[in-house]
Amino acid sequence: MAETAQVNGRFPSNQEAFNTFANGYLNPIWESLHGTEGGGYLYGGLQPGAWNDGARGVTTISTSDPDRQYIHVITPPSTSTLRLRDNGYRISAVSNLRTGAPIAFSQSGGSLTLTGLGGWDPYDTVFKVTADGRTGIQPASSYTMSASASASGHGAQAAADGSYLTYWDSNQTLPVRLDFDLGASKPVRYVGINQREDSVSYARSATEQSARIKGYNVYVSSDGSTWGSPVKSGTLPSARGVATIDIPAVTTRHVRLEVTSTYAASTDTARYKRLRIDETWIGSGYATASTDPTPGRYEAEAAAFSAGSTVDSDHTGYTGTGFVNTGNASGAYVEWTVDAAAAGNVPLAVRYANGTTVNRPMDIAVNGTTVVSARAFNGTGDWNTWADSTLTAALHAGANTVRVTATTATGAPNLDHLDVG
Numbered sequence: 001m002a003e004t005a006q007v008n009g010r011f012p013s014n015q016e017a018f019n020t021f022a023n024g025y026l027n028p029i030w031e032s033l034h035g036t037e038g039g040g041y042l043y044g045g046l047q048p049g050a051w052n053d054g055a056r057g058v059t060t061i062s063t064s065d066p067d068r069q070y071i072h073v074i075t076p077p078s079t080s081t082l083r084l085r086d087n088g089y090r091i092s093a094v095s096n097l098r099t100g101a102p103i104a105f106s107q108s109g110g111s112l113t114l115t116g117l118g119g120w121d122p123y124d125t126v127f128k129v130t131a132d133g134r135t136g137i138q139p140a141s142s143y144t145m146s147a148s149a150s151a152s153g154h155g156a157q158a159a160a161d162g163s164y165l166t167y168w169d170s171n172q173t174l175p176v177r178l179d180f181d182l183g184a185s186k187p188v189r190y191v192g193i194n195q196r197e198d199s200v201s202y203a204r205s206a207t208e209q210s211a212r213i214k215g216y217n218v219y220v221s222s223d224g225s226t227w228g229s230p231v232k233s234g235t236l237p238s239a240r241g242v243a244t245i246d247i248p249a250v251t252t253r254h255v256r257l258e259v260t261s262t263y264a265a266s267t268d269t270a271r272y273k274r275l276r277i278d279e280t281w282i283g284s285g286y287a288t289a290s291t292d293p294t295p296g297r298y299e300a301e302a303a304a305f306s307a308g309s310t311v312d313s314d315h316t317g318y319t320g321t322g323f324v325n326t327g328n329a330s331g332a333y334v335e336w337t338v339d340a341a342a343a344g345n346v347p348l349a350v351r352y353a354n355g356t357t358v359n360r361p362m363d364i365a366v367n368g369t370t371v372v373s374a375r376a377f378n379g380t381g382d383w384n385t386w387a388d389s390t391l392t393a394a395l396h397a398g399a400n401t402v403r404v405t406a407t408t409a410t411g412a413p414n415l416d417h418l419d420v421g
Contacts, residue, residue: 001274001345002404003260003354005036005384010251010302012165013409015131016337017385018090019149020290021061021323022306022323025123026062027124027382027384028052028097028316028384029070029097029098029124030381030382030384030385031097031128031216031278031317031384031385031386032060032070032072032097032126032128033060033064034071034197034385035059035062035063036062036419037060037061037062037063037071038059038060038061038063038068038142039058039059040059040087040241040242041164041194041197041240041241041242041379042164042278043063043066043085043088044061044062044066044134044147045061045086045091046059046060046069046071046085046086046089046112046129046383047059047084047086047087047241048240048241049118049239049240049241050176050237050239051077051082051083051084052077052079052081052082052083052084053077053078053081053243054075054077054078055073055076055082056073056074056078057071057072057073057074057075057124058072058074058076059071059072059084060072066131067089067130067131067132067133068128068130068131069089069128069129069131070097070126070127070128070137071084071126071127071128071129072122072124072125072126073120073124073125073127073258074123076117076120077117077127077227078246078414080115080116080117080118081113081114081115081117082113082114082117083110083111083112083113083114083260084111084112085110085111085242085244085285086107086110086111086112086133086287087136087192087242087244088134088135088136088192088283088287089112089131089133089134089287090107090131090132090133090134090287090288090289090290090337091105091107091112091129091130091131091132091136091287091289091290091323092130092132092289092290093128093129093130093319094114094128094129094130095127095316096125096126096127096128096130097126097127097128097316097317098121098125098126098316099316100123100314100316100317100318101312101389103116103117103127105289106117106289107288107289107296108286108288109286110189110244110246110255110283110286110287110409112129114127124360125372125382126264127392128316130198130315130319131239131290132290133285134287134412134421135284135285136189136283136284136286137192137282137283138182138186138281138282138283138288139285139390139396140160140256140279140281140414141162142182142183142405143160143180143181143182143183143282144157144166144180144181144183145157145159145178145179145180146178146179146181146182147168147170147176147177147179147366147399148173148176148177149168149170149171149173149176150168150169150170150171151170154166154167154168154169154276155168156178156179159178159277159278159279159280160180160279160280161279161280163279163281164279164360165280166278167196167276167278168276168277169276169279169396170259170273170274170275172272172273173273173416174260174261174262174273174275175183175258175259175260175261176258176259176275176276177256177257177259178257178258178259178280179218179254179256179257180254180255180256180257180258180282181224181253181254181379182252182253182254182255182282183186183253184253185222185251185252185253186251186252186253186282186284187249187250187251187284187285188220188247188249188250188251188252188255188282188283188284189247189249189283189284189285189286190244190245190247190282190283190286191210191218191244191245191255191257191280191281191282191283192242192243192244192245192280192281192282192283193213193236193242193243193244193245193257193277193280194242194277194279194280195211195212195213195242195243195275195276195277195278195388195391196276196280197240198211198276200341202337209263209264209265209268209271209273210262210263210264210271211262211263211264211271211274211276211324212236212238212243212262213236213259213262213265213275214235214236214238214240214241214260214261214262214263215234215259215260215261216233216234216235216236216245216257216258216259216260217233217256217257217258217260218230218231218232218233218245218255218256218258219231219255219258220247220250220252220254220255220256221252221253221254221256222252222253222254222257223253223254224253224254224381225414229258230258231247231248231250232245232247232248233380238263244283245257249266252323252416254324254381255282257280259275260328262274262275262383287368295421296419296421297319297321297417297418297419297420298336298338298417298418298419298420299319299321299416299417300323300324300334300336300415300416300417300418301321301322301323301324302320303324303334303335303336303337303418304334304335304336305324305326305332305333305334305335305336306326306327306331306332306333306336307325307327308326308327308329308332309325309326309327309332309334310324310325310415311323311324311325312414314323315353315355315382315383315384315414316384317353317385317386318386318416319417320416320417320418323353323412323414323415323416325388326406326411326412326413326415327348327411328409328410329406329409329411330407330408330409330411331405331406332405332411332412333403333404333406333412334408334412334415335401335402335403335404336401336402336403336418336419337357337397337399337400338400338402339398339399339400340395340396340397340398340400340420341397343394343395343396343398344394345392345393345394346359346392346393346394346395346420346421347390347391347392347420347421348364348388348390348391348392348393348402348418348419348420349388349389349390349418349419350364350388350390350404350418351381351386351387351388351414351415351416351418351419352380352386352387352388352389352412352413352415352416353380353382353385353386353387353413353414353416354377354378354380354382354383354413354414354416355379355380355381355382355384355385355414356379356410357378358379358410359377360377360378360406360408360410360411360412360413361374361375361376361406361407361408362375362404362405362406362412362413363372363375363404363405363407364391364402364403364404364405365395365401365402365403365404365405365409366394366395366400366402367395367396367400367401368387368401371393372391374389374407377389377412377413380413388419392405395420402418404421
């Protein structure tokens, strides 16, 4: 959006009103927009696009932490339930990013389901999703690829080489087959496909069509020679994001994806019969919800802290059940007791938010000895934006204490958790 030129140092009133609205509207969800990429494509993440019961939206994924993702619901569902493909992520927590309220969820059959929803924001309801990694996906390095047709320089192996910068091109051949050799009999539950997005978002005319997969068959074989009848046939939607083909549970060595048609009409000479796939993979099973805490994480609300400190939850983006808001005084502190399997130097990351423009320095002590004096904890932009301050310190085998102590009268920043190792 282009800003209207200022007149006598002021924007027109409508522009000022919009700027004021945008500032207050975007700040509470800024972490879902800043330092993120679009989900469901190159960087992984939950499925974007058209969901259940008329719901539509996008997903974003943190560029520094792939287990931190966001669901942006632009058009709410007609029900109180939202369902989308989980793309193999084990979900451990979901919350409303604006309010911090926890959201009930479940996982089964490859989908994440949020329930009990309501009070939709008129423009963008954002859910923060925390995952404990991905599961049930056969690593690309464990199988080899072949195809019935390929364009020069874009062979079948590029569709499963772990790089989204390379792609398989079918050389405008249909039908065409893409075969997986898993090397040994393994469980197979679905095929994931990330098609190259070099076609239009939707069909705007009969001569401007999507180059995405339309009709398909999936076969399995124990020997790579005898394939029999398809175990699954169907039509994929012409939609952006990862496509998933679920098949009946089977244990097999060879899997074949046969594409019989794409959406491009014969009059669309640029896209007719074009098929390009960045990455495709075999899913051995579906993810289930995770209740495991993040390894090495110690929440501030479970630590010891100085008198006058409170456990609050009036800002968004924290982990656990809240954060510690210390008193505004020099000497205010939070102290964690952490365990180390063995003695040695270990990374420590203090997660904090400082909604002011003034540094709130703290001393950091390990087992009663100050290892960093007056470490800077500068402003993070607002109280809903969190950052990590990382250092390395020597820990003993067994129990250790890590204390952060404010050194000025403004006290400490808000403290969320300590990650160890």
